[in-house]
Amino acid sequence: MEKESRSSLSKLIEAYDKRDLAAIQWSENQGQTVGFLGSEVPEELLIAAGFLPIKVAGTEKTDTRIGSVYLESGFDPMIHAQFTRLVEGSYSYLDHLIVSNSSDALIRSYYYLRALHHVEREVLFPKPFFHDFLHTKFHSSALYNRDRTKDLINQIEVWTGEPLREERIVEAIKTCNETRTLLKKMDSFRRCEQPRISGVHALKIIGASMFMEKVEFNNLLKQYLDKVSEMPVIKGVRLFVTGSSHEHTQFYEAIEREQAVIVGEDHENGSRYYEGLVDQEVDPIDGIVDRYHYRFNPSSQATVSERVASLSENVVAAKAQGVISFIYRSDDAPSWDFPEQKKILDKLGIPVLLLDKQDYKVADEKGLRKKLNQFIDEIKRNSSKNINIEGERND
């Protein structure tokens, strides 16, 4: 049984590690693929149209210097990596590309991608379509978001040459909600007293759902979850990761090599991806817009107090013993959050390690390991009276 579960896990991990594979196969079978950048692009609508939505992402092998020719040094390195993969031609198989406004650097990248189509003779990615989705919770924003979602549907219909039928949208909502529900269930095996899924595996599983066909993903994840309770408990200090987002696992691996387990995170390649379901009882467009609008915002679109509230809530729910705020260089939003977040964590008695101005790839593995070691050792020392790091409470 454990073997079967591992087999489904291997397939999910393969989808994550070979993140273009499913899309290339889909293209070879005459299907249309749509790349998306930003966390507001409703995958439901793309799936309903028969497309394969694929998140545009860098990898730990991406040479970000290529993107840096076009982008500003003030943009965070993850955007440089994503942009690099687009301009170097890694996504030349895409039929369409959609960008949304998850961050200022991403919005500007959209202008730059579009400008490249305007000024260069040859570009290796499709002309980008912008999905303008506002984040303030005002009623005017909710109405604007509905209209822009209808614009997106119109664009999809232009791409397919046929109307997008409501029953297809309803079906796609059901599929995507199932993905979210399954990922939430997976999350419970991380947050529980005796975690059985590592942060590295969780990040890969969540990521895999963005790189492969959803029904297939759901089947694999179901198989994995059916048996996960039989997996061994992962021992180590329970840590929560906040700050910048992670689209490769180098940093997670570095943490979990040090007798620690990541029991949660709040970035958009982590738990934010599956936060909240689309209401299946209401008009499908209303349901989709509300789900993407009313989730907790990423740091780039949230106020400091919103981020303080969501962090403290998530950290407590995950029973984390410590928090690591990992922030890329030039990723200003989480840096503005950090001083106030630290104050609340201090009040809660939860230690926090700030790793600021980080590169896209772990640059100084030895130095990072030393910092992580010191932090984890300190937590062990301070919590030894109450908590056994083997995962069992003494009190």
Next chain:
Amino acid sequence: MTEPHTSAKKDTRGTQRGTASVKRLNTPKLATAYQKEWFLSLREKVEAGEPLAFVNADVPQEIFRAMDIPYVVNQWWSSVCSAKQMSPYYLDLLNEHGYRQDLCRYCSLSLASAFDTEPEKGPWGGLPKPTVAVTRLTCDSQSKIFELWSKKFGVNFYALENTVPREIPNNWWELAPDKWEQLFEPHRLDHMLEDFKGLIRFLEINTGKVFSETKFKKVLQLVNEQAEYNRKTRDLISKTKPSPVSITDTVPAVMVPQWQRGTQWAVDIAKHLYEEVKGLIEAGEAVCKNERVRLMWLGRGLWFNLGFYQHFEKKYDASFMWSIYLALASDAYARYGEDPLRTLASRFVGMEDMLHMPPWNSDWYVKEAKNNNIQGAVHIISDSCTMSAGGTYFVKKAFEEANIPLLQLHADPVDSRGWDNDVMTAKIEDFIENEIGVKPC
């Protein structure tokens, strides 16, 4: 009387201080004298119980004017603190409170000044306590800075949204004044209109002031008159060789009244600038009588070091005669339309595109370079601000295609702590000598 803060501490640490510019015109002297008087009277009004709004530069100040709500513009206050050589002191305070040094400083200098335990030692007695704060979400830092700032003072803040265009217009500057319904997508204008209505209601509730439609129409008319004078001044300068003025003259003469727009004083000072420039031309006066190089300064002004530009006048007969400030005041502000609030929305909805987004900005820069017979452009890029770089690659490419040499420099416009005057001077000298081909006089 309290002793004002100085940046002497910075000098002992070896940080390069800037120098003030030598003013050739009377208009900037009038403008800077007025702004001090205005600020002192504003302090008195606020101390007497009047509300005060603290707003970002891209917020529709015309609404506040129509409601008789005094306001201070975030970036204006930054420029004042910086020109008074106080940015190192304030920014150190921000860093001491846990905010890293290379965060955006142009928009956070005011927040930094709010950490001062002796605010009365700030420029002209410091910023009075505001009633409300209003910003626009044009970058990730805006909501952070304004929320932190408003919490510091215990006041409410309002965030205007920012929408993104899908269309790329040709020659936006030709469409902006009268054909803005063609220039901007209707849904963007519709949304901004709704957002402005929300802002007006927020201000009515939080300040007790009333929005006067009659006064609002008058404000819009005055802003257009001011913009028309700015356009005439820009056109005069662009076609006159040698240039009668440099940006050290025009930046304060344009930007002080820009933050006072919608007043008769702002129109009068814009007219005064035009007439003074015209008079200089008629008298044959010039920045460099033997002008050999006409230069553009792309991006924000070096607020702590406005005297910097004058070195090149003396050494090369090179005049920095173009900046975004007069040019944008000429091309981006005038708006004519039937519906006053929608007309105002058309002034702001694309401001960020025009200034910072390629190809809107790069096309406009090149148009201006050609109209002004520019021989070289210096582009200042602030790494801590995602906005300000404005498509470095595309600006460079546009200038290459226009055969106009371009130098791109990385520096912060308000934080003098990282500024090395000798290095920056050497880079521009090298550019003038080796890229433009002009040797010292």
